[in-house]
Amino acid sequence: MGSALTTIGLPVALGIIMFGLGLSLTVADFTRVAKQPKAVIIALVCQLLILPALCFGLVLLFQLPPVLAVGMMMLAASPGGTTANLYSHLFRGDVALNISLTALNSVIAVITLPLITNFAIGYFNPFDDQLGLQWSKTLEVFAIVLLPVILGMIVRRLWPKFADGMDRPVRIISVIVLVIVIAGAVASNWALLVENFARLSLITIVFCLVSLAVGYWVPRLLKVGRRQAIAASFEIGIHNATLAIVIAQTVLGSVELSLPAAVYGVLMFFVAFGFGFVIRDREAVRSS
Numbered sequence: 448m449g450s451a452l453t454t455i456g457l458p459v460a461l462g463i464i465m466f467g468l469g470l471s472l473t474v475a476d477f478t479r480v481a482k483q484p485k486a487v488i489i490a491l492v493c494q495l496l497i498l499p500a501l502c503f504g505l506v507l508l509f510q511l512p513p514v515l516a517v518g519m520m521m522l523a524a525s526p527g528g529t530t531a532n533l534y535s536h537l538f539r540g541d542v543a544l545n546i547s548l549t550a551l552n553s554v555i556a557v558i559t560l561p562l563i564t565n566f567a568i569g570y571f572n573p574f575d576d577q578l579g580l581q582w583s584k585t586l587e588v589f590a591i592v593l594l595p596v597i598l599g600m601i602v603r604r605l606w607p608k609f610a611d612g613m614d615r616p617v618r619i620i621s622v623i624v625l626v627i628v629i630a631g632a633v634a635s636n637w638a639l640l641v642e643n644f645a646r647l648s649l650i651t652i653v654f655c656l657v658s659l660a661v662g663y664w665v666p667r668l669l670k671v672g673r674r675q676a677i678a679a680s681f682e683i684g685i686h687n688a689t690l691a692i693v694i695a696q697t698v699l700g701s702v703e704l705s706l707p708a709a710v711y712g713v714l715m716f717f718v719a720f721g722f723g724f725v726i727r728d729r730e731a732v733r734s735s
Contacts, residue, residue: 469599
């Protein structure tokens, strides 16, 4: 995973993904939150406060080694991934809310992700000679996350028809590049991944289920509408694992640090899909 394929390919793939996100965003996606502040505030509290705290508890419960513990905390601090929009659409969530939450979380993560990562590094001390994400490295996070989004929004603002036409091709290209890069990374570090997969699979599945459940039930208990709760559930439960992998490998220079996000990135799709059917079936029974 430390090869040129990953050190160059992963940031490029993430940049394309975030550029594609920018192509689908307008200023209205940020200002829309004022129309439904309750749902947004609850989702952000779940994402930024409750989830890292629960992940910290799981890490202590499962007694993960320090490097993997920090990797899990970094995963918990990563914003929602763009795939959340697709799942929200499939299970009839409020996709507009998903888009707004993804946009907001991507901006806020520039601050919260380094803070949570540094807390985890300070607490678990996985690297004797490393101080964590310093200011210069935080700027790298900013460049990785926000600059492609801003560029995509500028393109959409100046050339909306071009942005609409490029939306699908950019998504396809980003998936192809990401699959190639991750396949190469897995092949070059197969032994390391297999060695840690069993240890990480259970905690990542539990963490994904907890994330989805918190994202759905906390808003519902606080009287947020069902479609908004579904959107919040997938936004909180489907993390941007690619971002966590990129920061772990290219910013902090650790392959092991990226393993929790790599395992989670594979398993979350199946867990989220199953959870979507549970929500749908439960609501169908209630309405019948």
